[in-house]
Amino acid sequence: MNEITDETAGSEADLARHAMKMAKKKTAREKIMATKTDQKGLIIVNTGKGKGKSTAGFGMIFRHIAHGMPSAVVQFIKGAWETGERDLIEKHFGDLCQFYTLGEGFTWETQDRARDIAMAEKAWEKAKELIRDERNSMVLLDEINIALRYDYIDVAEVVRFLKEEKPHMTHVVLTGRNAKEELIDAADLVTEMELIKHPFRSGIKAQVGVEY
Amino acid sequence: MNEITDETAGSEADLARHAMKMAKKKTAREKIMATKTDQKGLIIVNTGKGKGKSTAGFGMIFRHIAHGMPSAVVQFIKGAWETGERDLIEKHFGDLCQFYTLGEGFTWETQDRARDIAMAEKAWEKAKELIRDERNSMVLLDEINIALRYDYIDVAEVVRFLKEEKPHMTHVVLTGRNAKEELIDAADLVTEMELIKHPFRSGIKAQVGVEY
Numbered sequence A, B: 001m002n003e004i005t006d007e008t009a010g011s012e013a014d015l016a017r018h019a020m021k022m023a024k025k026k027t028a029r030e031k032i033m034a035t036k037t038d039q040k041g042l043i044i045v046n047t048g049k050g051k052g053k054s055t056a057g058f059g060m061i062f063r064h065i066a067h068g069m070p071s072a073v074v075q076f077i078k079g080a081w082e083t084g085e086r087d088l089i090e091k092h093f094g095d096l097c098q099f100y101t102l103g104e105g106f107t108w109e110t111q112d113r114a115r116d117i118a119m120a121e122k123a124w125e126k127a128k129e130l131i132r133d134e135r136n137s138m139v140l141l142d143e144i145n146i147a148l149r150y151d152y153i154d155v156a157e158v159v160r161f162l163k164e165e166k167p168h169m170t171h172v173v174l175t176g177r178n179a180k181e182e183l184i185d186a187a188d189l190v191t192e193m194e195l196i197k198h199p200f201r202s203g204i205k206a207q208v209g210v211e212y
Helices: A002-034 A053-066 A084-093 A113-132 A144-149 A155-164 A181-186 B002-034 B053-066 B084-093 B113-132 B144-149 B155-164 B181-186
Strands: A043-047 A071-075 A097-101 A138-142 A171-175 A189-197 B043-047 B071-075 B097-101 B138-142 B171-175 B189-197
Touching: A002 B113, A043 A053, A043 A181, A053 A071, A053 A084, A053 A097, A053 A138, A053 A171, A053 A189, A053 B053, A053 B084, A071 A084, A071 A113, A084 A097, A084 B053, A097 A113, A113 A138, A113 A144, A113 A155, A113 B002, A144 A155, A144 A171, A155 A181, B043 B053, B043 B181, B053 B071, B053 B084, B053 B097, B053 B138, B053 B171, B053 B189, B071 B084, B071 B113, B084 B097, B097 B113, B113 B138, B113 B144, B113 B155, B144 B155, B144 B171, B155 B181
Parallel strands: A043 A171, A043 A189, A071 A097, A071 A138, A138 A171, B043 B171, B043 B189, B071 B097, B071 B138, B138 B171
Antiparallel strands: A189 B189
16 A cells, blocks of 8 residues: 555656656746847758758758748759659649759769869859849758869859858758868858668668658 | 960869769769669658758658658647648648647647656557558658657657568658667668757747748
8 A cells, every 4th residue: 555655656756857847948948949039041051971961951942832932942963863852843832942953963973074064053053043033032952062072163152152142031051961161161050961870781772752 | 385285184184084083983883772672661760959850751751742652640749830841731742641740749848747648659559550551651750759768658669569560661750859779779771960050059040941
């Protein structure tokens, strides 16, 4: 009898402790959130060797679509397989999201540096046009970091443009591994997707709906 | 004159070196890809303190939708603001993706552990039902890691279910920070989203289309 009472008392004390801890967390969180009052267009970088850099970028584009806010995507590197998002967006939400695919194949699939540079420059021109257009609330520059890494486009020029010419309220998302330091310095929000475990290592191939 | 010739020669040699490097990369990549022949449903974990865990999960759901493959989402923690994806999916793709929101508020918004546990258990029951249904090619268990972390549901039971009862071809995506070691051990693909820089630190508040 005593044991049961003790157990119940212990459990009630645990519950009370839990409630108090959660109440403290809630108060602390509300206090922090109250200080966050500014809004501005962010420079967002998704980098690292892990998965989800482009996928999270497209996720934010879908959020914009969900809220009826216009956006645009420039794909700097086009993998032949990566057509899922493009088809879906063009079919259902073409009026809300413009989509340009200007890279052709992964860089290691093309062996012509001059052509790669010309294509990257063309993609960057289109990107600037879309960012300057204040109707776009977000512009996703998918895999631009690969073009920057190989110096197909100049990181200093990209940083200058984002700082000096990007409209104040426009979000720009830049994805791809090996983001340059200059870009990270200029960004407001940087996430590194780190690969902890990958099924390729155990012989599993890229699968529809996951990788593309 | 000589200088110009030398420059041109140097540049051509550079281009040739670049082409050779890219050709080697392409061959190496093709060799690796040829060994990846298996297909199976993956246990995918997105964890870490950075952004993009849920967003990348929803991105994979949108890929499934793009390919016309049925999927389902269970949200274990419902933030009042996180309705963008749900509204978009229900409005346009309700026939392809089932959506269940069973958590209520962030855990630190509720101060009733018993109620939290009951809700997490209900969400887990729904998750099992959706995973067992072989029509679903992917099931996203959004923010389940928070329920696991507070031991609202038992990680050993979740791992056992995924290993023993998950249909072979079904992908299950589990998101949320602080993924438990047992879950990481059982997973095929684990990505840690690491926070490098966050605009909250400089007084910028959560913004529509980015955070929600």
